[in-house]
Structure formats: structure tokens, C-alpha cells
Amino acid sequence: AQSVAQPEDQVNVAEGNPLTVKCTYSVSGNPYLFWYVQYPNRGLQFLLKYITGDNLVKGSYGFEAEFNKSQTSFHLKKPSALVSDSALYFCAVRLGSQGNLIFGKGTKLSVKP
Amino acid sequence: GAVVSQHPSRVICKSGTSVKIECRSLDFQATTMFWYRQFPKQSLMLMATSNEGSKATYEQGVEKDKFLINHASLTLSTLTVTSAHPEDSSFYICSAPTSGVTDTQYFGPGTRLTVL
Numbered sequence: 640a641q642s643v644a645q646p647e648d649q650v651n652v653a654e655g656n657p658l659t660v661k662c663t664y665s666v667s668g669n670p671y672l673f674w675y676v677q678y679p680n681r682g683l684q685f686l687l688k689y690i691t692g693d694n695l696v697k698g699s700y701g702f703e704a705e706f707n708k709s710q711t712s713f714h715l716k717k718p719s720a721l722v723s724d725s726a727l728y729f730c731a732v733r734l735g736s737q738g739n740l741i742f743g744k745g746t747k748l749s750v751k752p
Numbered sequence: 753g754a755v756v757s758q759h760p761s762r763v764i765c766k767s768g769t770s771v772k773i774e775c776r777s778l779d780f781q782a783t784t785m786f787w788y789r790q791f792p793k794q795s796l797m798l799m800a801t802s803n804e805g806s807k808a809t810y811e812q813g814v815e816k817d818k819f820l821i822n823h824a825s826l827t828l829s830t831l832t833v834t835s836a837h838p839e840d841s842s843f844y845i846c847s848a849p850t851s852g853v854t855d856t857q858y859f860g861p862g863t864r865l866t867v868l
Contacts, residue, residue, distance in 0.1 A: 675859070682758070682845050683796075683859040729795065739786055740847075740857060742795045 641666045643732050645743035652720045652750050660715040660746045662704075662730030671733040672713040673740065674704055676726045683729065689713060700724070720750045754780050754850045758860035765836055766868055773831045773863045775846030781826035782848035786857065787819075790843040802829040802846075836867040 644663045652658045664670055671690050675683040687698025694706045704715045713730060727747050731740040755778040765771050775785055783804045788796040800821055801809040808821035818840075820832040829848075833840055845862040849855035 673856070680843075680862070680864065682756075682861040683847075685856055685858060688856055739798045739801060740796075744795045 641732065641734060641741050643730050643741055643743040645730055645746045647746050649747040649749060652748070654722050654750050654752050655719050658717050658720040658724070658748065658750070660728050660748060662713045662715065662743055664711050664713065664732045666732055666734060668734055672704075672706060673731040673733070674698065674702070674715050675729045675731060677729065677745070678726050686715070722750050722752055724748060725750045754848075754858040756846065756848055756858050756860040758846055758863050760863060761861060762864045764866045764868065767837055768835055770832055770834045771836055771865060773833075773844055775829045775831070775848070775860050777827045777848045780850045782850075783826060785823060785829040785846055785848045787821065787829075787831050788845045788847065790845060790862075796845060833865065836865070838867045841865055841867045
């Protein structure tokens, strides 16, 4: 069965430090991978996606993610965290021509000043 | 990015009543929209896929007679929770891809439903 795992419920980072939010996936076939961010009581905002091509994908708000096929991972990274980055982050996968997304359980990112 | 709106953002209703939630794509046409449900501190679970001009496709375990979906135009899909009960209280979020079902999905801001 297709699945997405975010092994960390919460990630705590000091402002200015680099951050990583982990995501691994288990799918058959070529995955389309996404990261979304959710602020309290809000919908999801698209950050970035990997479809094909360069394994390093750059997205909104200075975030980037690296697709690693051998490790089936798609970790989200940012070189220097901001307090305003504090939110809930979701990794998601879509299979080929299927439309719906399969989401990880989410990781709460907390950036302290 | 593309804009998807939802209305209302928050609704409180009595048990047994029906509630309609609207999802609109504001700057693009969407032949397909998706409805998700999110429980507190949990991930999003796909409820159904809304198709313009045809019947919605429901995920296993989702009661189609309870969660009525109508996709009457290329910019509007509605989810009606019929005879709502307290266990239906949740955060409902819609999404739509901008061009074709495989494109990036953009999400609405969500609707918080509380059934008393």
C-alpha cells in the first residue's frame, strides 16, 4: 500500500539555524512528491513539488527539498529558520495519473527566537 | 499560486440539521475538486473526488448519502453534510488542481464545523 511517513511529530529549531523536516515514502511506481504548510485554522499552502528532473527542488519562502530515490526520502530543508516558519508541515505523494494526494501525518515545526 | 476559497469558514449547527460548504476556484477552472477531512492534530483524509458534470467518487468508508457533493460548474463544488451529528464535527478542506487532475493541488482555507 502507498504511504508517506513523517517520523517526527515535532521539530524544534532556534531562529537562524538550519531546519530539516523528514519525509519518507513507500509507493510502487514513480512518485510525485509535495510539501505543504498549514498555519492554525487555515488550509494548506503549497510549498514545492518534485515531479522529475533535478533532485533538489526549490520552493516558496526559501524552502527546498531533496528527492533521494535510493532512500525513498524527500526531506524539507531551509538554511536559516524564521520564527514565522512555525507551522504544521505535510509531506504528500501522488501516484502518476491519480489525482488524490496521500498525506503524511504532519510535523509541527517550532522556531524559537 | 492559484486561489481556492471556502465558505463558510466556521459553522456551528444543531444535531440533525444539514450544512452546506462551498468551495470555489477563483482564478481558474477546475473540472475536479477534492474534499478532505482533518481531525485535530491529524492528517488530511480524502473523502471524495468531485467531478464537474458527473457523480462524485467517494473513498471507502465515506457515506455518500450523508456527505452530498455537487459540482455544478467549473468553479464551484459544494459539500452538504446531511443530518449532522456531533461526530461530524471536523475541519473540512477542499482542493483543486489548476489544470488537469495531475497538476498541483491548491487548497481552500478550510471550514470548521461544530455540531452541537
